[in-house]
Amino acid sequence: MVNARNALERLYTHSCDIYGYSSEKDEESGITNKKETLLYKDLPCRISFELSYPLEQTETTANSSQRVKLFVSPDIKIPCGSKVSAAVNGEVISFGFSGEQAIYITHKEIRLKPLEKHK
Numbered sequence: 001m002v003n004a005r006n007a008l009e010r011l012y013t014h015s016c017d018i019y020g021y022s023s024e025k026d027e028e029s030g031i032t033n034k035k036e037t038l039l040y041k042d043l044p045c046r047i048s049f050e051l052s053y054p055l056e057q058t059e060t061t062a063n064s065s066q067r068v069k070l071f072v073s074p075d076i077k078i079p080c081g082s083k084v085s086a087a088v089n090g091e092v093i094s095f096g097f098s099g100e101q102a103i104y105i106t107h108k109e110i111r112l113k114p115l116e117k118h119k
Contacts, residue, residue, distance in 0.1 A: 005106040009073065012044040016070070016086040020079050036083065046071040047088050047112075068095060068112040074103060084112055 018040040025032045050067040070084060084095040095112035102109040 001105050005074075008071075008106050009044065012046050012071070014045050014047050014086055014088050015042045016045045016047075016084050017041050018043060018076075018078055019083040019085070021081065039078070039082070040076065043072060043076065045086065047086050047093075066114060068114060070095075070098070070110040070112050072108050072110070074105065074108050076108065078108075078110060083115075 017038060019036050020039045021034045022037050023032050024035045048069040048071065050069075070086075072078070078098055078101065080098060080100060082098040084098060086093050086095065094115040096115045097113045099111040
């Protein structure tokens with residue numbers, strides 16, 4: 001299995017930052033707020049994109065949906081609902097709402113929802 005995992009991890013040509021959320025209580029007001037916390041920085045990964053067909057055609061636009069998967073080491077702990085910012089081919093893409101994880105001996109697969117693209 002070590003050879004299979006090493007071979008798969010050689011395909012990790014992208015890197016990402018993973019942000020989780022923790023609860024923080026304000027002592028003065030007693031209000032609990034969610035705080036974004038960096039869990040992993042420059043994590044080696046692979047992002048896979050898949051477009052859904054057919055396109056949905058309206059009078060003014062054609063819409064398609066995109067399925068995105070994050071592939072990482074099985075040792076990485078990413079809570080559901082985490083935010084992912086990935087460097088993909090020179091472009092930074094932000095993803096949110098990480099889903100349930102498919103856990104294998106060689107890797108984890110996590111579905112992501114695209115948030116925005118910017119250069």
